[in-house]
Amino acid sequence: MKTYDVVIIGAGVVGAAIGRELSQYKLNIAILEKDQEHGFGVSKSNSGIIHPGTQNPPNSLKGRLCVQGNVLIRKISHELGVDFKETGELIVAFSREEIPRLLGLKKEAEQLGVPWLSIVDKTWLRKNEPNLSKEAVAALYAPTAGIISPYRLVYDLCENAVRNGVEIHTANPVKNILKTDRYFEINMPNDTFRSRYVINSAGLFADEISRMVGVNNFQITPRKGEEFILDKKREHITNHLLFPLPQKDTKGVLVIKTADGNPMIGPTAEDINDKNDLSTSDNGLAKVLTAAKKMIPSISESDIIAYFAGLRPVAGEDFIIRHEDKAAGFINVAGIQSPGLTAAPAIALLVRGLLGENGLTLKRKLLFHKHRKEITHLFSIPFSITQKLVKKDPSYGDIVCRCEMISHKEIRDAISRGAKTLDGIKFRTRAQAGRCHGSFCTTRLMKILAQERKLPLTRVTKRGAGSEIVKKDRLDD
Amino acid sequence: MTERDLVIVGGGPAGIAAAIAAHENGVRDILLLERDQYLGGILNQCIHTGFGLGYFKENLTGPEYAGRFIEKLHSLKGIEISLSSFVVNLTSDKTLTYLKPGMLSTIRAKVLIMATGCREKTREMVHIAGDRPAGVFSAGLAQKLINIEGLLPGNEVVIVGSGDIGLIMARRFLLEGAEVKAVIEIQKESRGLIRNVVQCVKDFGIPLYFRHKIAKIRGKDRVEGVDIVKVDDALNEIPGSGSKISCDTILMSVGLIPENELVEMAGVKDVNKIFGREACRAIFKVAKLWKIEN
Numbered sequence: 001m002k003t004y005d006v007v008i009i010g011a012g013v014v015g016a017a018i019g020r021e022l023s024q025y026k027l028n029i030a031i032l033e034k035d036q037e038h039g040f041g042v043s044k045s046n047s048g049i050i051h052p053g054t055q056n057p058p059n060s061l062k063g064r065l066c067v068q069g070n071v072l073i074r075k076i077s078h079e080l081g082v083d084f085k086e087t088g089e090l091i092v093a094f095s096r097e098e099i100p101r102l103l104g105l106k107k108e109a110e111q112l113g114v115p116w117l118s119i120v121d122k123t124w125l126r127k128n129e130p131n132l133s134k135e136a137v138a139a140l141y142a143p144t145a146g147i148i149s150p151y152r153l154v155y156d157l158c159e160n161a162v163r164n165g166v167e168i169h170t171a172n173p174v175k176n177i178l179k180t181d182r183y184f185e186i187n188m189p190n191d192t193f194r195s196r197y198v199i200n201s202a203g204l205f206a207d208e209i210s211r212m213v214g215v216n217n218f219q220i221t222p223r224k225g226e227e228f229i230l231d232k233k234r235e236h237i238t239n240h241l242l243f244p245l246p247q248k249d250t251k252g253v254l255v256i257k258t259a260d261g262n263p264m265i266g267p268t269a270e271d272i273n274d275k276n277d278l279s280t281s282d283n284g285l286a287k288v289l290t291a292a293k294k295m296i297p298s299i300s301e302s303d304i305i306a307y308f309a310g311l312r313p314v315a316g317e318d319f320i321i322r323h324e325d326k327a328a329g330f331i332n333v334a335g336i337q338s339p340g341l342t343a344a345p346a347i348a349l350l351v352r353g354l355l356g357e358n359g360l361t362l363k364r365k366l367l368f369h370k371h372r373k374e375i376t377h378l379f380s381i382p383f384s385i386t387q388k389l390v391k392k393d394p395s396y397g398d399i400v401c402r403c404e405m406i407s408h409k410e411i412r413d414a415i416s417r418g419a420k421t422l423d424g425i426k427f428r429t430r431a432q433a434g435r436c437h438g439s440f441c442t443t444r445l446m447k448i449l450a451q452e453r454k455l456p457l458t459r460v461t462k463r464g465a466g467s468e469i470v471k472k473d474r475l476d477d
Numbered sequence: 478m479t480e481r482d483l484v485i486v487g488g489g490p491a492g493i494a495a496a497i498a499a500h501e502n503g504v505r506d507i508l509l510l511e512r513d514q515y516l517g518g519i520l521n522q523c524i525h526t527g528f529g530l531g532y533f534k535e536n537l538t539g540p541e542y543a544g545r546f547i548e549k550l551h552s553l554k555g556i557e558i559s560l561s562s563f564v565v566n567l568t569s570d571k572t573l574t575y576l577k578p579g580m581l582s583t584i585r586a587k588v589l590i591m592a593t594g595c596r597e598k599t600r601e602m603v604h605i606a607g608d609r610p611a612g613v614f615s616a617g618l619a620q621k622l623i624n625i626e627g628l629l630p631g632n633e634v635v636i637v638g639s640g641d642i643g644l645i646m647a648r649r650f651l652l653e654g655a656e657v658k659a660v661i662e663i664q665k666e667s668r669g670l671i672r673n674v675v676q677c678v679k680d681f682g683i684p685l686y687f688r689h690k691i692a693k694i695r696g697k698d699r700v701e702g703v704d705i706v707k708v709d710d711a712l713n714e715i716p717g718s719g720s721k722i723s724c725d726t727i728l729m730s731v732g733l734i735p736e737n738e739l740v741e742m743a744g745v746k747d748v749n750k751i752f753g754r755e756a757c758r759a760i761f762k763v764a765k766l767w768k769i770e771n
Contacts, residue, residue, distance in 0.1 A: 276697055279608045306601045308609060383566070383574060387581040394579035399563035402512060407576075435738075437599040439615040443626055457628055462611035466698035469611055471725070474627035 004028045005360065007186055007195035009174055009209055010202040011038030013046070013150065013344045014336050016157035017076075018199055021348035022355075023164035024368045030193060031158070031166060032186070034173035034205075036464030037424045039154035042203040043341070044427065045278075045310020046150035047227065047267065048258050051339040052089065052142035055246045058111035062319045065343035065350065067113050070144055072345035080156040081374030082148060083259045089145035089241035090120070090129065092295060093138045101245055102140045109142070116143050131237055131296050145241050149259035150341055151427040152375075159417060160372045164365075170420070171464065174202075177212040179327060184213070197329045197360055199351060204275045204313045206334035213327040218320055218334060222275050222311040223249065225267025226284035229306040230299070231435075235261045242295050251338065253291035255299075260430060265292035265299065267310070278309045305435060312337035321347060323354045331355070375413070377429070379405045400448070401441045403434025411445065415452045423463040425449065442469070480585045482506035484573060486564055486739065487592035489518020493546045495590045496556055505555035508584070510562040510575055516550070517543035518594060519617065522624045525645055527672075567743045591740055595733040597642070600694075603731055605637075607693035612700030616642040616730040620649065629653055631726025635703050636660045637691055639667040639674070643730025648677035658722050660685045661705055663712060668732075691727075692719060700725050 006022060008015045011033035019031045035041060050073055056063030077084035093102050099119075106117050120141045125132055158168055169191075178185040183194045202209045207220040230237070237255070244252040250269035258264050268284045285307070292299050315335030324330045331354055333347060340347075356362050378386055378396065389409075390397040398408035406429045414428040422438075422445055425431055431445060432438035438445070446460045446469060458476070461467045483504050485492045488511030496509050515521065520528070523539030530536060533545070550556060559577060566574040571586040597615040614622070614630055620642060622628045632655050636643045639662040647657045660678055665687055667674045678685055686705065692714065693704040707718035 279606070279693070279695075281606050282604075282692075285604060285606070301604070304601075304604065307604070383581060383583075386576070390576065390579060390581050397576045397580055398561060398578040399512065399565075399576055402563065405563075405565060408578075436596045437601055437615075439597055439599065439618045442618055443621055447626075457626075462698075464698070467611040468699065470622060470628040470630050471632055472629040474629070 001185075002030075002191075002193050003183070004030050004193060004195040006030075006197045006199060006355070007032060007184070007193055008199045008201060009186075010041070010200070010206070011154070011158060011168060011170070012041050012043040012201065012203050013039070013154050013157070013341055014203075014333055014347055015199070015201040016154050016161065017344035017348040018201060018333070018351050019161040019166045019168075020157045020164070021345070021352055023161045023166045024364060026363045026365055027360075029161075029166045030195070031161070031168045032172050032174060032188065032193075033168065033170045036171050036421055036461070037418065038158050038168060038170060039151045039427070040423070040463060042311060042313055042336075043154050044151050045225070045227070045308055046341050047254070047256050047264065048147050048150045048341070049089075049241060049254075049256060049339075050084065050146040050148055051342045052109070052144040053112050053114040053339075054089075054091065054105055054109040054117070054140065054142050055243075055251055056108070056112060056339070057317075058108045060318050061321065062339060062343060063112045065319065065346040066339040068346035068349075069339070069343040070146075072349075073148065073342060076157075076345055077148060077153070079370045080160055080372045082153050082156050083380075084146055084148045085259065086144065086146040087240055087257050088141065088143040089243060090125075090139040090141055091243040091245060092125075092132070092136045093245065094133070094135050094294070096137060098245055099138055102138060105246075106140050114142060114144070117141065129239055129242070131298055132242070133295055133297055136295075141240075147241070147257050147259050148341070152259070153341070155418070155428060156372060160369070163369050163372065174209060174212070177209070179213055184329065197331070197355060197358075199331045199333060201333040201336070203336070204311055206313065206332065207315070210324075210332055210334065213324070213330050215324045215326055215330065215332065218315045218332075220275075220334065221314045222272050222277070223314045223337065224270045224272050224277065224309055224311055226280045226288060226309045227264055227266035227307065228285065228288055228304045229258075230263045230265065230303040231305050232261045234263055234299075234303055237263050237296060237299070244291070244295065253288050255292055255295055260433070262305070265289070271314070272311075275311065278311070280307050280309050284309075306433075306437070319343070319347070321350055321354075323358050329358065375417075375428075376410065378407055378410065379430070400444050401429070401431035401434065403436050403440075404430040406431040408448065411448050412452060415449060419449075420453065421461050421463050421467075422446070422449070422469065478572070478583055478585055480587060481508045483508070483588045483590065484571075484584065484586035485509045485590045485592060486573070487511065487518070487594060488513070488516040488558065488560070489592060489594050490520055490543065490546070491594070492590070492592035493517075493543070493550055495592055496550060497546065497553065500553045500556060507556045508586075509550075509556060509558045510564060510573075511558070511560050512563045514561055516547050516558065516560070522617070522621045523645075524624045525649075564739055567739045569744045571743075593736040593739060595735045597729065598732045598734060600637075600727075600729050603729075605691050605694060607704075608696050610694070610696035610698055610700050612696065612725055613694065613727045613729065616640065616646045616728045619646055619726075619728050623649060623653060629655065631655065631700075631724075633658055633724040634726045634728060635722055635724045636728045636730060638662060638729065638731035639669050639685065640730040640732060641669040641673050643728055644669045644673040644677040646728055646730070647683050648681060651681050651683070655726075657681075657683045658724050659683070659705075661689045661691060662687050663690045663708060664688070690714070694727060700727055703727060
């Protein structure tokens with residue numbers, strides 16, 4: 001039986017950040033992921049906002065970790081070459097009556113240590129955010145807010161963790177966990193691992209994993225958010241992230257800038273029962289469109305080129321991050337909804353501390369590879385560099401995805417870095433994420449994936465078993 | 478920088494015809510750029526007949542029809558054909574940068590003809606709600622999978638929209654042994670050719686629902702079905718008229734839009750008006766200008 005010091009359950013951004021943090025120490029670590037690829041759960045539908053720490057209660061754990069994470073993410077994105085951009089955010093008031101609430105938010109955020117906040121007036125808004133509704137009267141400006149690609153962050157954290165010795169086992173759902181004297185025995189359909197410590201970062205399913213070790217003190221409720229992506233032609237519709245004043249369970253419908261250039265509007269917030277329900281609705285579209293137009297009146301339905309829904313794993317108001325004394329060695333990292341992406345690096349530090357307090361010896365490795373070779377994206381480099389790359393490897397000149405300009409080489413790189421599905425290729429490279437949604441390149445992508453992974457074409461999937469693209473190959477007749 | 482008398486972007490039927498016509502009119506320095514690995518464009522996957530009735534007085538398939546022009550093109554001197562060549566930049570002075578395996582080149586065109594064709598509207602463009610499983614294809618992608626790759630996308634098909642490609646694919650799926658459960662059209666009548674409605678759908682007894690739309694796509698990993706609903710003349714849903722169809726495949730055949738991104742990049746305004754017949758008029762004007770200039 002394979003034996004580890006630490007097993008992390010769930011390869012979303014939280015599991016990935018913890019894995020990468022712990023990979024600096026002399027430890028045997030495995031990350032288990034139920035899906036075909038890491039980051040396919042909660043993280044892939046994240047808005048990609050690096051929050052400054054506003055809109056959190058001053059004494060909350062999530063508020064503290066968000067402020068710390070906002071600083072840490074800059075270092076990590078620099079080390080890993082992830083595309084973090086500081087855009088700043090505006091929480092907009094639409095009447096004089098709302099201004100006291102802005103001041104309240106500012107005061108709370110300052111208690112948490114959010115830096116450089118200011119209230120900006122109508123004149124400032126006209127000048128710096130010209131498309132914003134004329135109804136806007138003032139805003140709370142938080143310059144440290146930013147954007148990042150949520151799935152690329154997960155991939156980069158995971159790849160760097162693997163480089164430093166962490167094992168990632170995808171398509172390995174945990175079925176049950178047995179506690180013996182010294183170890184947890186973690187059972188999966190085809191394997192059993194043993195580990196001294198278990199970290200539960202299983203997102204929507206964290207409550208079910210926790211119950212496996214007899215800890216039944218929280219429940220995860222999925223809170224659905226529908227998001228709508230606008231055409232890249234509208235990239236500069238805003239200069240900042242735009243927020244309305246927050247409501248009870250949500251920060252409201254936002255106008256978001258994304259790392260890929262396309263603006264995004266959303267999300268809705270609706271508590272549901274089904275942890276697998278990722279459907280969008282006409283109702284959600286109508287709600288988001290109305291709310292987004294209140295901020296930017298020129299947004300129209302015809303700007304929308306794609307949409308999706310994600311689920312926030314909600315377990316009460318705050319994050320749950322604690323060592324469970326009832327099952328010594330088991331750490332719950334649950335209820336990580338917004339601002340989880342921002343907080344992830346800070347959560348990783350907190351978890352490292354909990355492991356140390358509970359008896360795990362943390363000795364630094366002599367050599368930790370903190371840097372990672374930056375990934376090449378032809379669409380983000382000048383032609384002069386492209387020219388050099390094409391000379392070195394001709395397949396950089398073989399364009400497969402025409403809408404987003406992705407070459408054969410980039411597709412192969414994505415596969416060798418871990419993409420096993422068409423969605424995995426899409427999230428790593430943007431191939432199929434453009435205007436034609438894969439109508440032109442799907443056949444070529446299928447063939448490249450089949451060839452590199454030595455799969456029959458009938459086993460190429462969108463996102464794992466059950467989502468095969470085609471039913472039959474005539475060559476098999 | 479190299480300068481060419483004529484550069485044609487796109488090696489589909491329009492681009493090939495433009496190259497041949499230019500040659501016939503005396504142009505001897507022609508570069509034809511095609512982004513795919515072969516010439517002929519979408520004709521290659523149109524293996525049904527009905528091509529060439531006017532021009533050749535013969536009933537040909539798409540590849541046969543394209544083949545005749547490609548053969549002619551190859552026989553002409555002074556036409557350089559560059560495959561797998563993808564234009565990445567175009568400026569208003571007709572300077573093009575293109576990538577092909579092993580090289581990135583920048584050239585200037587004295588005259589430029591854009592024959593970049595179109596793409597299909599997607600499920601996302603018409604905002605169909607519901608799940609996002611595998612098994613939703615544009616009709617053209619399904620056609621390519623079956624006719625070129627020899628792959629059958631699915632066994633139980635619902636077709637959304639009654640454009641010609643959708644109608645032709647209804648018959649194609651049926652001939653491949655799949656069941657076509659319905660063609661759903663929001664308008665009062667088909668937007669395809671009457672002969673396609675008759676020969677591809679009605680003759681095979683495929684149900685064709687007018688004034689209906691897809692309310693929702695269902696299926697976690699792979700398509701499991703669709704919810705359809707009747708609409709009134711203002712295209713509003715009629716409450717209580719909903720029903721469900723189970724299927725594993727959905728084809729979208731809801732219209733085409735021109736691939737105008739390069740022309741837009743070069744700063745041309747109102748490019749969306751350049752399409753179909755308008756495009757032909759525009760080409761005609763260019764051809765006339767060509768004669769005047771030379």
